[in-house]
Amino acid sequence: MDKSLSALNGMKTPDAPVGATIMLEDVFPFSLHQIAAWPDTMAKAGAVAAKQIGCASAPDPGHAMIGSAGALLRVEPLKWWLISPDPDVAPPKIADTQGAALDLSHSRTWIRVSGDKSETLLNHFLPLDLRDGAFPPGSVASTAFHHVGITLWREEAGYSLLVPRSFAVSLWELLVETATQYGIAVR
CATH class of the missing domain: 3.30.70 (Alpha-Beta Plaits)
Incomplete structure (x- = not known):
């Protein structure tokens, strides 16, 4: 059997600045x-x-x-x-x-977004109220990110985006590019 790779394998990421307020993670394998x-x-x-x-x-x-x-x-x-x-x-x-x-393991890419500015970053793209009162930890929603249907799950430490594998690279690039203004670190 072939060894599976993340859809984000080999993506270039910016150097993490001191005091990064957003952490992006490609959760793989899962x-x-x-x-x-x-x-x-x-x-x-x-x-x-x-x-x-x-x-x-x-x-x-x-x-x-x-x-x-x-x-x-x-x-x-x-x-x-x-x-x-x-x-x-x-x-x-x-x-x-x-x-x-x-x-469905090979149909989705799991991206975790955490940090002080994670809600701010996601509000650039998602038509959801992500405040604690409206979308507390343990909440799940089907929504759209840049015209792509995704599943959003709020965990205690941040947000998990389950995105279609074929759109993972373009959505990751949007997240990285937008997050650079807040300071980003990639795991």
């Missing part, structure tokens, strides 16, 4: 599995997905739950994404009558 259910099987499929990551229950729409093996994001009314920085997390075993699991 695993991403979509779990879909039908309206009458939501509870059962959600329980299977929650158990897979070590949570007591599945999150409501627009929210995330963090467990010992990763996080479970409710990205749509009938869908969750199970995401983990561990690339070897297996998809949940869901009975055909309850739902379906699909590996």
Whole structure:
């Protein structure tokens, strides 16, 4: 099997200035599995997905739950994404009558944005109110970044953007270019 590479592999990044207020990170490798259910099987499929990551229950729409093996994001009314920085997390075993699991690991690029000015940076691009009262940690939203559909997840330490792999380089370049005015460090 070929060794997979991040879509951002080899991207040039600016030197980190002293006092950088934004940290960008290409989280790679990782695993991403979509779990879909039908309206009458939501509870059962959600329980299977929650158990897979070590949570007591599945999150409501627009929210995330963090467990010992990763996080479970409710990205749509009938869908969750199970995401983990561990690339070897297996998809949940869901009975055909309850739902379906699909590996999306190679379809997305995971970009983490943190630091004092991360909200300011993202507000250049996202049509969302990212203040704590409107989008607190644990929130998930499907939104658009420069006309590209992405999933945004607010973690305790910052924001995670799950962007389509084919748009990762251009969106990364926009983030880097815009963040340079605030001071940027890249991990």
